[in-house]
Amino acid sequence: MELSFIIEKFLLVFIIFIISLGVAAYATYFERKVAAWFQDRIGPDRAGPFGLLQPIADGVKMFMKEDFIPKHADKWLFILGPGITMFVALIPSVVIPWGPPLELFGKTIALQVTDFDYGILFIFGVISVGVYGIMIGGWASNNKYSLFGAVRASSQMISYELAMGISAITIIMMTGSLSLNDIIAKQHGMNWNIFYQPVCFLVFFTCALAETNRAPFDLPECESELIGGYHTEYSSMKLGLYMFSEYVAMFISSALIAILFFGGFNFPGMDYFSGNTLAILGILVFFTKIFFFIFLFFWIRWTLPRFRFDQLMHLGWKALIPISIINMLITGFAIALYQGWF
Amino acid sequence: MDILIWILGGLTIGTALMVVLSKHPIRSVLFLVATFFLISCHYILLNAQFLAIVNIIVYAGAIMVLFLFVLMLLNLSQDKIQKTAYMLKISSVVIGGLFLIILIAALKDSIDFKPIEGVRTDIGYVKVLGETLFSKYLVPFEISSILFISAMVGALMLAKKEKEIIE
Numbered sequence: 001m002e003l004s005f006i007i008e009k010f011l012l013v014f015i016i017f018i019i020s021l022g023v024a025a026y027a028t029y030f031e032r033k034v035a036a037w038f039q040d041r042i043g044p045d046r047a048g049p050f051g052l053l054q055p056i057a058d059g060v061k062m063f064m065k066e067d068f069i070p071k072h073a074d075k076w077l078f079i080l081g082p083g084i085t086m087f088v089a090l091i092p093s094v095v096i097p098w099g100p101p102l103e104l105f106g107k108t109i110a111l112q113v114t115d116f117d118y119g120i121l122f123i124f125g126v127i128s129v130g131v132y133g134i135m136i137g138g139w140a141s142n143n144k145y146s147l148f149g150a151v152r153a154s155s156q157m158i159s160y161e162l163a164m165g166i167s168a169i170t171i172i173m174m175t176g177s178l179s180l181n182d183i184i185a186k187q188h189g190m191n192w193n194i195f196y197q198p199v200c201f202l203v204f205f206t207c208a209l210a211e212t213n214r215a216p217f218d219l220p221e222c223e224s225e226l227i228g229g230y231h232t233e234y235s236s237m238k239l240g241l242y243m244f245s246e247y248v249a250m251f252i253s254s255a256l257i258a259i260l261f262f263g264g265f266n267f268p269g270m271d272y273f274s275g276n277t278l279a280i281l282g283i284l285v286f287f288t289k290i291f292f293f294i295f296l297f298f299w300i301r302w303t304l305p306r307f308r309f310d311q312l313m314h315l316g317w318k319a320l321i322p323i324s325i326i327n328m329l330i331t332g333f334a335i336a337l338y339q340g341w342f
Numbered sequence: 343m344d345i346l347i348w349i350l351g352g353l354t355i356g357t358a359l360m361v362v363l364s365k366h367p368i369r370s371v372l373f374l375v376a377t378f379f380l381i382s383c384h385y386i387l388l389n390a391q392f393l394a395i396v397n398i399i400v401y402a403g404a405i406m407v408l409f410l411f412v413l414m415l416l417n418l419s420q421d422k423i424q425k426t427a428y429m430l431k432i433s434s435v436v437i438g439g440l441f442l443i444i445l446i447a448a449l450k451d452s453i454d455f456k457p458i459e460g461v462r463t464d465i466g467y468v469k470v471l472g473e474t475l476f477s478k479y480l481v482p483f484e485i486s487s488i489l490f491i492s493a494m495v496g497a498l499m500l501a502k503k504e505k506e507i508i509e
Contacts, residue, residue, distance in 0.1 A: 077369075077372075118392060118395060122395060125399050132407070135410055139410075151411065161403075
């Protein structure tokens with residue numbers, strides 16, 4: 001391996017890391033602004049112009065607070081929990097293609113850290129492991145509310161993974177490849193999957209809400225029943241990591257939804273551009289789509305009330321999984337007809 | 343590459359030993375999860391990416407979560423575990439020793455192993471694996487899927503029966 005290759009990838013990882021954290025930090029600010037707008041309030045406006053320094057103030061506050069570990073907690077697992085959650089939230093960004101290749105210093109730089117030909121499987125592998133951070137943290141706190149939160153989180157995430165996986169299989173069947181690059185290439189221009197698979201998109205989006213523990217599926221941290229759910233005992237930056245990883249996960253799942261259903265960095269009329277212009281426009285388009293989905297997450301949170309836990313389980317097992325299986329079968333028949341198998 | 347295999351192998355054996363040696367059941371489960379991850383790393387080194395990811399999704403992501411789930415609800419602690427009987431300890435040692443002999447017997451010839459010739463090294467890729475499964479091994483593949491469905495239906499029937507008894 002050349003040194004320049006290693007430096008290129010290292011820089012790319014660093015930039016993606018900074019962007020993920022920056023987007024997550026400002027997502028907290030925009031969430032509060034959006035909530036204020038929905039409820040006819042002003043929202044944070046004290047720190048800096050329009051309250052723009054609010055995330056930094058919050059970060060400093062989180063770091064300065066007393067870091068407390070309960071006496072009967074399992075110390076190492078208590079520390080490990082938030083770390084795993086943050087790690088799992090950040091790691092899928094290595095396979096996401098952020099834009100068309102850039103040309104810099106006479107070299108073509110792919111805006112993707114690694115191009116696995118099984119990229120989407122990798123993302124599902126990481127998502128399926130995501131529950132450990134919450135479970136370990138909730139159990140290690142040695143508190144019944146934390147344990148309830150952890151148990152709820154694990155059953156919820158396992159249930160919604162199934163419908164999410166099946167709806168992703170539908171998209172994989174249409175593309176004929178597990179690579180995220182191929183899925184994007186298939187949706188060139190305005191040929192987006194959402195026009196072929198609206199039902200699949202609805203199922204996937206609902207599952208994404210449940211997987212990121214966002215309202216109306218935020219039962220693991222439901223404050224009206226469980227105090228704070230799995231992070232009841234957490235304080236200082238450990239709590240900060242849990243809250244922050246939720247926003248990072250929201251950013252990554254918005255990117256995934258944009259790739260699977262809304263063509264990633266494809267936009268109508270992209271054939272008129274080439275080279276770096278195309279790359280920069282592609283990145284801008286991709287981020288616009290991501291921000292739209294993050295806004296959709298906020299919109300749903302401040303509109304819908306929270307589900308009850310049995311309603312959540314019924315929705316997952318008795319509605320979303322059958323719908324996604326039927327949708328997958330119909331897609332299979334349609335593909336077979338289209339390819340002339342009958 | 344050689345060093346990587348040695349490090350991975352050592353770590354795998356270490357975490358696998360910790361599964362048995364750690365005193366707390368929850369820690370054992372977590373070490374088992376770590377072992378599954380390291381085994382997936384071995385799969386990737388052997389060019390079997392699909393198997394590696396499926397191993398993580400199915401074992402680390404679903405089955406071990408259920409293990410952890412049950413253990414957390416039981417909340418076993420050191421003083422709650424009953425002392426095992428003396429005879430039980432002896433018999434488990436004997437059974438474990440017999441299993442060790444079987445393993446040694448199976449692996450004794452593998453000390454001077456030679457690389458196998460004429461095998462496709464790309465069989466682990468998703469595309470090649472899919473083509474093989476859906477052409478050469480189509481019938482066994484379909485039969486095993488029926489087996490899975492029957493297991494699922496069976497689990498549903500058991501759950502339903504229990505509910506009727508409770509009501």
